[in-house]
Amino acid sequence: MSTPENHSVLQVGPLKTSLEQTLSESYGASLLPEDPSERAEFLSSHGARITAVVTSGRTGVDEELMSALPNLGAIVNFGVGYDTTDVDAAAARGVGVSNTPDVLTDCVADTAVGLTIDVMRGFSASDRYVRAGKWPASGNFPLTHQVSNRSVGIIGLGRIGSAIAKRLSAFGCAISYHNRTEKADVPYAYVSSPVELARRVDVLVIAAAGGSGTQRLVDAEVIEALGPSGYLVNIARGSVVDETALVAALVEGRLAGAGLDVFADEPNVPEALMGLDNVVLLPHVGSGTVETRAAMEALTLRNLDEFLASGRLITPVVEPAVAVTG
Known part of the structure; x- marks a missing residue:
């Protein structure tokens, strides 16, 4: 699929390799730079066009990053844990947050x-x-x-x-x-x-x-x-x-x-x-099977697709405030 023209997707932190590839090739997703100066330059130039972030419990999205993404509508989390994302700040800004429950x-x-x-x-x-x-x-x-x-x-x-x-x-x-x-x-x-x-x-x-x-x-x-x-x-x-x-x-x-x-x-x-x-x-491998990670990836993309199409999320932990129209 291709991302609607008025949407832009940002990957924050490392993800499953196949998910990273799909985000890049099918959604035109950008990757948030790790270097502080490169990150600041990227956010200054492109932050306003980002409407959806895909991340994981390993990285998450804090309030400072949300502030640099004024049109952010959803944080799509790969994994059931989302404690690295500031959900209170997201709720206050009307930013939806999803995770991948049940499948793991x-x-x-x-x-x-x-x-x-x-x-x-x-x-x-x-x-x-x-x-x-x-x-x-x-x-x-x-x-x-x-x-x-x-x-x-x-x-x-x-x-x-x-x-x-x-x-x-x-x-x-x-x-x-x-x-x-x-x-x-x-x-x-x-x-x-x-x-x-x-x-x-x-x-x-x-x-x-x-x-x-x-x-x-x-x-x-x-x-x-x-x-x-x-x-x-x-x-x-x-x-x-x-x-x-x-x-x-x-x-x-x-x-x-x-x-x-x-x-x-x-x-x-x-x-x-x-x-x-x-x-x-163990090196945090609780959900680390081929079957479970594939199911997590599929649910992550379903959440992203649903948000880009309707402004809603399949498995929200925080509901988006405003529906997005493609």
Whole structure:
């Protein structure tokens, strides 16, 4: 397809290669320069013609960039997380924001379960043990811990949290959860605070959305409540956990282990975690399958197409204020 003449699309930050190619070839999208002086020159010359931005949770759009795009109507986000975009500023300006929910739920939930099994059973550590030639030299790998029939707490019982709960219920796990509000018609026990939830469970899984409202929600007190026999799994956002407190607890043996797909300052991972066999580290691959990323790309383009055609979005988290006519 081709973009209507009175619309202009801007790519902000790196995206999936095929999506970048489609944006460039089919929509005539420009790429926002990274160099500050080049960026300022681009925005001064072209900012007024931009009506739609395509970005991801890795980069997002802040209020300063919105200010430089006076005719911006929509921010189309590749991914379910959009905490790097200032949604309050977008809403105040009448700028719509969309994301790609649902299509990545299964893969992220699978990742959470995989991390839980891996960190509790020590599979990655066992693999390293074999590869290092330690099995014949040192004997059997140390015993680990059972996953089935354990108590699991989930922080954030949204789409992904619910999918995790469903999977771990099949393992015979007793599920409880903390949410901003108690959910009706779910078979899981509601706990009113993260601290109390951590105190009750063997495994604490973080599935809450990122953003200012959940910044360091899992703090030193929560980690302390989980305790030296507890495991923490995070597939949400690194910002939801006080990473300094988490690292200290792991290094000092005040936490049994952690499975982490997200970090506070990606792609940088705390050096202190690198040598710990009771920590599984993944490079933010929760939705990283061919099938899911293709579905995310398709939904991103559907949102962009719908905005360019009608001024609406397919999966809005903030509705555009004014319809755009092509």
